[in-house]
Amino acid sequence: MPDSEGAGPDVDVLIVGAGPAGAAAALAFTRYTGLSVLLVDRSGEPGLALGELVTPGVLPLLDFIGVAEALTGDGHDPAQGVAAAWGTADPMPRDFLFGARGMGWHLDRTRFNRRLALDAQRRGATVALRTRVAAIDPGDDGGRRWRVRLSGAGGARMVCPRLIVDAGGRAATVARRLGARRMAGDGLIGIAAIGRRTDAAAAADGFPATTLIEASPEGWWYSAPLPGRRLVVTLLTDADLARAGGLHHADAWHRALLSAPLTAARAGPCDPLTRPMLRAAHSQELAPVGGPGWLAAGDAAAAFDPISGLGIGHAIASGLHAARAGEASLRGDGSPMRQYARGVADNAAQYRTSLAATYAGVTRFPDAPFWRRRAGHGIPDAAA
Ligand SMILES: Cc1cc2nc3c(=O)[nH]c(=O)nc-3n(C[C@H](O)[C@H](O)[C@H](O)COP(=O)(O)OP(=O)(O)OC[C@H]3O[C@@H](n4cnc5c(N)ncnc54)[C@H](O)[C@@H]3O)c2cc1C
Missing domain, CATH: 3.50.50.60 (FAD/NAD(P)-binding domain)
Structure with a gap:
């Protein structure tokens, strides 16, 4: 531009x-x-x-500043909802289409x-x-x-x-x-990689047009389809744990992915387009x-x-x-x-309460440091 x-x-x-x-x-x-x-x-x-991922609530905001078509007419993919394997290994779907505001978008x-x-x-x-x-x-x-x-x-x-x-x-x-x-409030980072799938692999995805969230011992993963048959796969973990496990290196990142089986199955057929990229989260x-x-x-x-x-x-x-x-x-x-x-x-105070409740919903990795830090204590101090 x-x-x-x-x-x-x-x-x-x-x-x-x-x-x-x-x-x-x-x-x-x-x-x-x-x-x-x-x-x-x-x-x-x-x-x-x-x-x-943007949820349907973003559309009225864009409308307010006169750019609603920035979502609808610009080649972004409709997002049907989110599926989360969080408290249990079974994914729970939450479909935007059943809400009052229509669909979300994978941008x-x-x-x-x-x-x-x-x-x-x-x-x-x-x-x-x-x-x-x-x-x-x-x-x-x-x-x-x-x-x-x-x-x-x-x-x-x-x-x-x-x-x-x-x-x-x-x-x-x-x-x-x-x-x-x-x-x-904590030391969370995202380590993300983007890959491209064939049409057949994209069509065989068990979670079409859906952001998948999956808890694992290291933290949690999200994966989302992007325009152009691409898939972004991100591990969210603490910076010190990532350092100790070398999780920003492609081989360690791929090994860790195996402990999130639904995400691994979805990412399996991808040709990598990027190496794992680190972002503060x-x-x-x-x-x-x-x-x-x-x-x-x-x-x-x-x-x-x-x-x-x-x-x-x-x-x-x-x-x-x-x-x-x-x-x-x-x-x-x-x-x-x-x-x-x-x-x-006020928003930040509300957020802190609901974030603590969200993390308290995962009790299936009691020995994993990422989850121990978040078990019932709210959010830990930033890792050194
Ligand atoms: C791993 C990860 C996954 C996420 N997933 C989602 C998701 O699925 N959905 C969602 O809604 N949100 C998600 N987020 C959060 C979302 O990306 C951010 O909340 C959003 O981008 C914030 O927008 P912003 O405009 O405040 O800042 P940014 O998007 O960070 O933009 C800041 C801009 O400022 C510029 N800039 C910075 N410093 C200077 C400077 N000194 N001088 C000039 N320019 C400067 C930068 O180049 C940048 O363009 C995610 C975040 C992370 C880390």
């Missing part, structure tokens, strides 16, 4: 990170306010991310992220890829504008936004520069989630264990709420910002 032509230095809003949260915030600003927006991402292509994440950023650009946001924040200083006009030095493919330049939205994912680099702290909260002239959105504000089913939907909703709160704060109304911070905190 081409970068937009030159944003002026006095842009109203600088959004750092063009993932789902940043793009949704940009779309909300451009659709509902007259504020000028600069959306930057350090990568050349927003979206080389893992995480593909081509790269295409989805690119589409949202492109739509934001079409609606008037300036988009600059391969661009990162090199320095941030409070401006010298009584604090009404920041002075932000950006560095990127086109060299360095200065912008002076009135509001900064950190939508840079778990790293929350901008918020941390502004004094916020990240608090990790821990629960995380940020404190504070905002301050004068800035706020964090999406994973930067609060990041969740993928078992929660939050993630992309939360990131989009959070981008919308952040835009609403940020716009109000620029008009001198601080109350939506306080509500935003309270909403993030």
